[in-house]
Amino acid sequence: MALQDTFLSYGDGPRAxxxxxxxxxxxxxxxxxxxxxxxxxxSELGVSxxxxxxxxxILAAEDLIELRPRRSPVIARIDQRDLVEINRIRHAxxxxxxxxxxxxxTGETLARCKALLDEDRTCNDLWQKVxxxxxxxxxxxxxxxxxxxxxIIADQYVGMxxxxxxxxxxxxxxxxxxxxxxxxxxEAVRTVETARAVSLLEKHIDRATERVRALLExx
Numbered sequence: 001m002a003l004q005d006t007f008l009s010y011g012d013g014p015r016a017x018x019x020x021x022x023x024x025x026x027x028x029x030x031x032x033x034x035x036x037x038x039x040x041x042x043s044e045l046g047v048s049x050x051x052x053x054x055x056x057x058i059l060a061a062e063d064l065i066e067l068r069p070r071r072s073p074v075i076a077r078i079d080q081r082d083l084v085e086i087n088r089i090r091h092a093x094x095x096x097x098x099x100x101x102x103x104x105x106t107g108e109t110l111a112r113c114k115a116l117l118d119e120d121r122t123c124n125d126l127w128q129k130v131x132x133x134x135x136x137x138x139x140x141x142x143x144x145x146x147x148x149x150x151x152i153i154a155d156q157y158v159g160m161x162x163x164x165x166x167x168x169x170x171x172x173x174x175x176x177x178x179x180x181x182x183x184x185x186x187e188a189v190r191t192v193e194t195a196r197a198v199s200l201l202e203k204h205i206d207r208a209t210e211r212v213r214a215l216l217e218x219x
Contacts, residue, residue, distance in 0.1 A: 014054035017045065021055060025064055025075055026126055026166045035072040036065065063158040078164060080216050086156045087209040093153050094205065095198045097141045102194040104143035113139045113186055121179055126166045129175075133165060136182060140189060140201075164212050174211055181207065 024030040036056065042049045056073055059065040065073045105113075116139055120132040134157045141150050168174045181204040188197035 014051040014058065017047070017051055017055035018058045021059060022064065022127060025059075025163060028167070030075050032075050032078040032163065034075050036074065037072050062162075064163065076158075076163060078216065080213065083161065083164060083212055083216075084209060086158070086161055087205055087212075090153060090156055091202060091205045091209075093149055094137065094141065095202050097144045097146045097149050097153065098189070098201055099194060099198050100146055101141050101144035102189050102192060102197055104145075105189060105192075106143070109139070109143050110190055112142075113189070117179075117182055117186055120182070126169050129169050130162045130165045133178070133182075134162075140185065164215070167215055168208075168211050171215075177207065177211070 021030070021036075030036070038049050038052050038056070042052045045052070056065055056067075060067045060073065064076055066076055067073050113136060116132055116136040120129060120136065123129050123132060134154075138150065138154060141153065144150065169178070181200070185197055185200045185204060188194075188200055
């Protein structure tokens with residue numbers, strides 16, 4: 001589908017352009033590192049540059065696009081070294097916080113985690129699955145008193161992390177592994193098996209790193 005057709009199917013306005021561009025980023029049609037020329041894009045859509053700039057601002061706020069002074073913005077770059085570093089930070093911090101959080105979970109917080117799992121399992125929208133993954137991980141950690149550390153963890157879910165996760169989610173076998181690992185961690189949290197929950201989360205993050213590495217090697 002042409003970008004203009006996609007745009008028109010969403011309706012007018014910056015949000016429509018944002019949705020169309022986001023879909024092209026997730027699909028890989030706009031590869032990481034490629035420039036977005038604002039004037040040609042506005043011309044292609046048949047709109048002024050104002051809503052295009054606003055859509056790009058929204059994408060930049062989500063770390064999907066990098067803004068550059070006096071130069072065209074670019075799609076967030078995927079650097080395997082950066083991704084590995086991000087997952088090392090997660091591997092160091094998420095299990096630490098989960099260890100504190102497990103015993104603090106309540107029926108309400110567990111219900112929130114379960115609802116996110118259920119929604120993720122039935123969701124077919126790749127970008128929504130990316131958001132649900134982030135929300136589930138943070139919901140597991142939310143009862144902890146280590147709120148500063150949780151903020152650091154949340155910051156690791158940046159644009160390139162979300163793009164690569166969306167790419168992983170395009171592979172059914174990877175989705176199955178992702179869902180099964182989440183279910184196992186949640187069950188250990190629900191039954192207050194703290195050591196098991198922490199161990200499963202560590203393995204989940206390690207496997208997620210390997211899935212991304214394997215994916216990037218074939219691109």
